[in-house]
Amino acid sequence: MDVIKVPVVEEILSANDQLAVANRELLDANKVFGVNIMSSPGSGKTSTIVATQERLKDSLRLGMVDGDIATTIDADRAAEAGMQAVQINTGGNCHLDAVMVSQGIRSLKLEDLDLMIIENVGNLICPSSFKLGTHISVLIASVPEGADKPYKYPPMYRGVDAVIINKIDVLPYFDFDMDYFVKGVEMLNPGVKSFPISNKTGEGLDAWADWLYEQVAAYQQSAAE
Ligand SMILES: Nc1nc2c(ncn2[C@@H]2O[C@H](COP(=O)(O)OP(=O)(O)OP(=O)(O)O)[C@@H](O)[C@H]2O)c(=O)[nH]1
Ligand SMILES: [Mg+2]
Ligand SMILES: [Zn+2]
Secondary structure (H helix, E strand, O other), X not given: OOOOOOOOOOOOOOHHHHHHHHHHHHHHHOOOEEEEEEEOOOOOHHHHHHHHHHHHOOOOOEEEEEEEOOOOHHHHHHHHOOOEXXXXXXXXXXXXXXXXXXXXXXXXXXXXXXXXXXXXXXXXXXXXXXXXXXXXXXXXXXXXXXXXXHHHOHHXXXXXXXXXXXXXXXXXXXXOOHHHHHHHHHHHOOOOEEEEOOOOOOOOHHHHHHHHHHHHHHHHHHHHO
């Protein structure tokens, strides 16, 4: 009896992941470093992006793709700060996917950018499940949310390249156990870079912006070789 050979496809990419690869290729073709910023609503994504622009605008050209269910409030804030900005209204969808990001980055002038920051929809559950094609992803936690969030939303903390803990100016007013928070993050994502910051006082923002600048510089260096 003839043996029928069954073809084995080792890595089957979902439609989303295929588009994420295409997004990455488009960014790379333009030597643009992509960052996906995720957090729950109101943790300080837009504030941090605008503060990052203020610190890096003399050395890098920054763009922003903002995902929100409605309004252009956040993209307007970024544009006012001098960034190329595009707003994606997801029409009720609670995360960005690679299709939406593809449309977003195609409406930016990528040749005029070094760094493209995606502000994901405020949500601590599903954004982590959708690859977008960025080079790194960053999670922002904030003090008022409580120190137990890594334990309660572990997938969001697992894959990220950096964790920002924002609103440290309000630490005196909340029972936020920083050791407990750090322990949870470390358990899920050992050795991940973390940045305690305050957009209110500016504390910690230089360290974050310097680190991000180094990531972009290293990327552009390797792209030039
Ligand atoms: N005290 C304090 N307030 C902050 C800080 N950062 C941001 N905020 C405030 O927190 C609120 C939300 O900040 P945003 O930057 O809009 O947060 P976001 O994550 O972009 O919000 P969504 O896009 O709606 O999910 C605003 O009222 C900010 O002024 C901070 O470091 N300290
Ligand atoms: Mg925002
Ligand atoms: Zn969702």
